[in-house]
Amino acid sequence: MIARIYSSENSILKFALEEIYNKINQDLFINSYDFIIFAINLNYPYEDINKDIKKIFKTNNYLAFNVQNSFNNTKIVNGVSALFIKFENKGKINLYTFYEEEIDNKFKDFLKEKKDNLNLIFSTYDVNLINKITNLEFDEEINLTGGVIPKIEDIGFIYLNEKIIKKGIVVLNFENVEYKNKVITGYIPMGPDSKINVAKDNKLYVVDYKDASLITNTMLKDLDNITDLWYAPILIKRENFYIPRTFKDIKENFYIEFFGNFKTNDNYIQMSFANKEILLKEDEKEAKKLKEELKNIELVFDFSCVAREYILKDKKIEEQYIFAKTLNAPLFGYFTFGEIQSIKNEIINFNQTTLLIGVREC
Amino acid sequence: MLNEQTLLLNVIEIITSKYNEILEENKFLVKKLKEKALYDTLTHLLNRDEFFNRLKTKKNFCLLFIDLDNFKEANDTYGHEIGDKILIEFANLLKNFFKGKDLIGRIGGDEFIVAVMDCNKNNIKSILKNLLLEIKNHFKSYNITASIGAGFYPDDNKNIETIIKIADERMYKVKKSTKNGFCIE
Numbered sequence: 303m304i305a306r307i308y309s310s311e312n313s314i315l316k317f318a319l320e321e322i323y324n325k326i327n328q329d330l331f332i333n334s335y336d337f338i339i340f341a342i343n344l345n346y347p348y349e350d351i352n353k354d355i356k357k358i359f360k361t362n363n364y365l366a367f368n369v370q371n372s373f374n375n376t377k378i379v380n381g382v383s384a385l386f387i388k389f390e391n392k393g394k395i396n397l398y399t400f401y402e403e404e405i406d407n408k409f410k411d412f413l414k415e416k417k418d419n420l421n422l423i424f425s426t427y428d429v430n431l432i433n434k435i436t437n438l439e440f441d442e443e444i445n446l447t448g449g450v451i452p453k454i455e456d457i458g459f460i461y462l463n464e465k466i467i468k469k470g471i472v473v474l475n476f477e478n479v480e481y482k483n484k485v486i487t488g489y490i491p492m493g494p495d496s497k498i499n500v501a502k503d504n505k506l507y508v509v510d511y512k513d514a515s516l517i518t519n520t521m522l523k524d525l526d527n528i529t530d531l532w533y534a535p536i537l538i539k540r541e542n543f544y545i546p547r548t549f550k551d552i553k554e555n556f557y558i559e560f561f562g563n564f565k566t567n568d569n570y571i572q573m574s575f576a577n578k579e580i581l582l583k584e585d586e587k588e589a590k591k592l593k594e595e596l597k598n599i600e601l602v603f604d605f606s607c608v609a610r611e612y613i614l615k616d617k618k619i620e621e622q623y624i625f626a627k628t629l630n631a632p633l634f635g636y637f638t639f640g641e642i643q644s645i646k647n648e649i650i651n652f653n654q655t656t657l658l659i660g661v662r663e664c
Numbered sequence: 665m666l667n668e669q670t671l672l673l674n675v676i677e678i679i680t681s682k683y684n685e686i687l688e689e690n691k692f693l694v695k696k697l698k699e700k701a702l703y704d705t706l707t708h709l710l711n712r713d714e715f716f717n718r719l720k721t722k723k724n725f726c727l728l729f730i731d732l733d734n735f736k737e738a739n740d741t742y743g744h745e746i747g748d749k750i751l752i753e754f755a756n757l758l759k760n761f762f763k764g765k766d767l768i769g770r771i772g773g774d775e776f777i778v779a780v781m782d783c784n785k786n787n788i789k790s791i792l793k794n795l796l797l798e799i800k801n802h803f804k805s806y807n808i809t810a811s812i813g814a815g816f817y818p819d820d821n822k823n824i825e826t827i828i829k830i831a832d833e834r835m836y837k838v839k840k841s842t843k844n845g846f847c848i849e
Binding site for chain 1: 667668670671672674675676678679683685686
């Protein structure tokens with residue numbers, strides 16, 4: 303597989319796409335491509351995305367989606383980034399679209415059928431949709447990895463051919479590729495576990511037989527903004543790992559709302575704290591592991607949470623350097639509104655993580 | 665940076681408060697466990713082990729073995745709930761009757777044990793007469809009385825095990841004859 307990423311920060315979509323087109327055509331190492339993935343800033347006119355891509359690139363083999371910022375190798379791009387993929391052997395990408403009403407049946411059957419493939423999910427941000435996906439139950443191990451695209455002021459869509467998907471998911475099903483992935487966390491768990499007494503969907507109501515909002519009352523002392531709490535995500539405890547949860551909203555004396563959901567098997571939470579250096583060390587450790595597990599990586603997908611970007615601030619770019627240096631492969635990705643990863647027979651929506659996926663054609 | 669430090673302090677405050685709660689909870693559990701280890705759960709009198717443990721250091725006492733008469737019949741007639749109520753009321757009666765340094769325990773079923781301090785064969789009789797009268801009056805409606813055997817330290821023996829045996833045998837003497845009485849020799 304040959305993978306190339308090109309980007310443009312031209313504020314006119316047409317010119318940004320033309321700039322990328324010219325760059326890929328001047329690349330001596332790739333003379334054609336089988337599939338293109340576009341990450342397009344939310345500020346571009348969304349109605350023109352399909353039209354401009356088709357006009358400039360003259361292809362139907364693409365997927366585009368809105369982002370705030372995307373990753374072009376070691377750069378964070380505030381414009382358009384495009385990943386061009388050319389398979390050299392039997393590699394293939396199949397594109398599937400699912401709407402909310404198809405999650406319980408069509409999507410579930412799809413995951414069972416394609417359980418041995420890399421299935422890369424791109425989901426629009428919608429709490430009900432994501433809860434539906436993560437509440438699916440399977441009897442066997444499945445494979446799903448990817449991210450939730452951002453949504454700002456009602457904009458945040460997926461684009462393919464003639465379609466604009468405003469609420470739904472697209473899965474890129476890769477055939478004849480090998481892959482390994484890592485969910486990178488790196489938060490410092492602090493203090494004892496607390497029992498979840500009442501939680502539903504994305505809201506936590508009662509912890510240790512007390513109003514959950516009592517926790518945030520103390521956490522917000524002398525602080526103004528809920529985003530300050532992103533430095534101390536709540537960790538949902540599982541047997542061998544934890545799921546960080548990012549604070550979204552607080553209803554005094556009632557509940558705390560998070561960007562991810564609570565499931566019936568989530569029983570305990572723990573406080574945590576983020577330290578930039580420790581997060582970066584964890585990045586390096588996990589990237590090295592990925593490199594050991596999959597030799598000769600040809601492409602890296604990086605789905606990194608906006609809340610992680612917020613706490614890493616200027617150090618976020620270092621995360622990109624660590625991945626690029628360690629994995630030595632083209633890196634494409636974006637800042638997500640949640641990372642989706644199957645673990646055994648369960649689909650989990652993570653927050654504040656970086657999901658790193660190394661791919662190589664068979 | 666300032667925000668991060670403030671938040672960290674706030675998180676530590678939550679954790680400290682949580683640890684304090686755990687500490688309080690543990691103290692409560694330890695207290696409960698201790699109570700369970702030392703006291704009979706139904707009557708809250710000393711249990712057998714704790715009774716004899718405390719008796720070890722005593723030098724001059726009268727050991728009473730008390731068995732309720734007709735308790736089994738009351739239990740069968742009125743049910744276990746009433747049976748338990750009788751045992752609790754009997755324990756309270758003993759607690760009100762014996763004061764100060766005296767030790768009171770339940771050794772199982774309807775058998776109780778009391779160590780009356782600084783007491784000998786001469787002065788125990790009036791105490792036991794009054795005790796029997798009080799029991800008879802209190803439990804008249806259930807026809808419950810008591811058979812009591814007494815052993816004396818050091819007059820009967822200086823070995824506690826032997827004193828217990830003596831008191832037990834004397835209690836059985838009463839039980840097999842008249843009931844509602846006591847035997848001190």
